[in-house]
Amino acid sequence: MIVGVVKETLPGERRVALVPAVLGALGKAGCEVLIEPGAGEAAGYPDGAYVDRGAKVAGSRAEVFQNAGVIAQVAAYGANLEHGRADLELMRQQQVVMGMFEPLTSLDAVKDVAGRGVTLFAMELIPRITRAQSMDVLSSMATIAGYKAVLLAADALPKMFPMMMTAAGTIAPARVFVIGAGVAGLQAIASCRRLGAQVDAYDVRPAVKEQVESLGAKFVELELETDDAEDAGGYAKEMSEDRLQRQRQLMTEIIGDSDAVITTAAVPGKKAPLRFWSRPTWSVPCNRAP
C-alpha cells in the first residue's frame, strides 16, 4: 500500500497531512510513502526530512495520485473548492482520499468525488469519542486556534493583559469576553488567564459552566431557556432567531464592559458567526492614576 502526501493548494494553508515523525509507524504497518515535491515545506519539513524516514519523492502531484492507494491531504477538494477541483481528474477508481472535506456544506463536491469511484474520509466528521481519539483532527486545531486568538488579541489591544502593581501605580488587568467554551474557547480562556486577564465566558450549554470556572473565568449566565442547546453529541445546536435576538441584547452589555472579545462559537455543518453585531468598546489605553 502506498500512501501519498500532496502539497496543500488552499491559499494560506501551511500545514501538511503527514509529518516525517509518523513515517516510522506507517512503515511498520507495511505502507510506503510517496510525497509531492515540497509537500511539507511550508510546515517546516523539507523533502529530505521525509526521505530520511524512508519516503520517496514523486516527480509531480499527478504521479502521487497515479501511484498512491491512499491520498492524505489537509484541505481536500470540498474544503478547497476553487483550487482543489483540479485534483478531481487525478483521482482514480477505488482510491482513498483522507482529509478535511466540509461535506455538509460541499454536497456537490461529495457527488463529484463519488462519481470518480473514490472512497472519501472526511476527517472532521469522525466523532470525537474515546475510541476515535487517535483520528481526532479537530481538537488539536481548536487548541491552537484558541491560543492564537489570545495572542492576536493581546497584541492588538492597546492595554496590557496582566494586572501590574508597580511603584508608579496599579494597572487593572484586561477584561476579555470569550464566547463559546468548547475546545477552542477553553484554550482561549486558559491562555487569557495565563497572561493575567480577567475572563468572562459564555456558552449556550450550561453544562460547561464548571469547566469554565475551573480555569478561573466567570461563567456568564444569560436569562435564556437553554435546555435544548446541546445536541446528542455534545455540540452546540443552532438557536432560533428569537432567542438569538435576546442573547445578543444581553451579550452586548457584557461586550461593552470588555476590552477584547474572542468568539469561538461554531455549529458543525453551519457557517460560524464571523462578524459581530456591535463593536467592542476598547477601553482607554492607560488608566494609571497620577
Place this chain on the structure above:
Amino acid sequence: MIVGVVKETLPGERRVALVPAVLGALGKAGCEVLIEPGAGEAAGYPDGAYVDRGAKVAGSRAEVFQNAGVIAQVAAYGANLEHGRADLELMRQQQVVMGMFEPLTSLDAVKDVAGRGVTLFAMELIPRITRAQSMDVLSSMATIAGYKAVLLAADALPKMFPMMMTAAGTIAPARVFVIGAGVAGLQAIASCRRLGAQVDAYDVRPAVKEQVESLGAKFVELELETDDAEDAGGYAKEMSEDRLQRQRQLMTEIIGDSDAVITTAAVPGKKAPLRFWSRPTWSVPCNRAP
C-alpha cells in the same frame, strides 16, 4: 504657570506626555494646561478629554510654545532629530522643556537648545532611585517592551509556548532565551513563564541571578570575568571586544537550542545591540510523536 502639551512628531510615536488623568493634580498645584490640537489623539485621548479636566486647546503648536512656561513632550528634539528640529525656533528664552532627549548621543541638539536659552530636563537621565521614582520614565516603558516582545515572539513562532498534554500526545514547551535581565528582561521572563515557556536568561551582572530564578527561569552563567560589568548606578557597562567575542561564542550555543531569543540588553548612552551575529535556529514547528 502654563504647562503645554504638544503633539509628538516622531513617526510612529503614539504616546502623549500628559494624560487627562494627571490634570487634576496639576490644577491643584496651580498650573494651567494648554494642549496642541490632537496632542493625545493617537494615545486614545481626544481633545475633549483634556477640556473636561480643565485644559485649554491652543490654535496651533506655535501657540503652545508661545504661551507655556513648561513644554511636556515624549520625544523631544534630541530624541527626534529630524522632525524635532522645527521646534527649536519656537522655543523661548527661559522656557522649560521636559521630555526624553537622548542627550548622550545628541550633543549638538543639547547645544542648540542651550543656545535658545531654554532649560532642558532629559527625563531618561533622572536616576532610578527611590526618591525619584515618581519621575521614572524608563521602568514603565521597559515593562511594556518586555511584555510586548514576548507577544510578538509567541505570535511569530511556529510553535506554541506552553507545554500541552493532550490525549493525542505531549508538546514540549517552547524554549526562550532572554538576554539582559533589567526591567524589560525580567518582564519578558515573567511573560514567557506566564505563557508556559521554558526560559533561559543571561545578564552580564551576576547579581541579577536571584531575580531571574525567582521568576522560574534558568540563569545562564558564561565563563567570563564579570566583576566589572556593573557600574555604580547598577546599570550594565559596555564590554571589551575580547570578552564580547568569547560571550558570543558561548551564547551561540544556547541560541542554537532556543526557539526564540529576546534581546533587552542596553547600555545607557550607547546604541543598543540591534542585530544578532547568528540567526536563531527555529525549531521544527511540530514535535508531536505519532
